[in-house]
Amino acid sequence: MTEKAADINETIKHLKKNYPRTHIALNFTTPLELLAAVILSAQTTDAAINSLTPALFAKYKTAQDYARADAEELETIIKRSGFYHNKAKSLIGMGKTLVEKFGGEVPRTMAELVQIPGAARKTANIVLWNAFGKIEGIAVDTHVARLSNRLGYTQEKDPVKIERDLMKIVPQDEWGRFAHLLQDHGRAICIARKPKCGECFLNDICPSAFKGT
Structure with missing residues (x-):
């Protein structure tokens, strides 16, 4: 985790409030x-x-x-x-x-x-x-990697190392949902090229807010 990072519990609380129905975006039945x-x-x-x-x-x-x-x-x-x-x-x-x-x-x-x-x-x-319904880690895709860096939870680029950093600070019972929450936020607000910091409900705690990084 970087020297300045958003409070993980506050981040999770706000994400859950704003994406109460978060779930995997892929369609499947088995x-x-x-x-x-x-x-x-x-x-x-x-x-x-x-x-x-x-x-x-x-x-x-x-x-x-x-x-x-x-x-x-x-x-x-x-x-x-x-x-x-x-x-x-x-x-x-x-x-x-x-x-x-x-x-x-x-x-x-x-x-x-x-x-x-x-x-x-x-x-x-x-x-x-x-x-x-089993939890063994945190799925790190491009959204999770990007937001984890912007929020200050890691400085790593390798997905396995990012996952390791996140597992140290995210409560284990939130590991499965946490990835989906970051994915939802990454698609809606914290997009890759130009994050919508002015619309973001995390901008008061995010160390990258308004910097476009």
């Missing part, structure tokens, strides 16, 4: 759908992924379906997600790993989830919290 959606969401928007997953989920319903998928056919469905060649490989690899190591089911521990192609700690944290 742990497998969520895992696939999170893998696809790398370097693109959740809205873009939500626009293509209905067709994906209609065709690929099980881990076996992904494991046996034709790469070109899969790429056609997910092309709008960007980097679709690599993402198709990850989804097929995901299916094969789930079938070969986990009986075709999405595992429920961090140690197991990070063995899946395309699934690092961020993906594992998202799946654990949103699919199983």
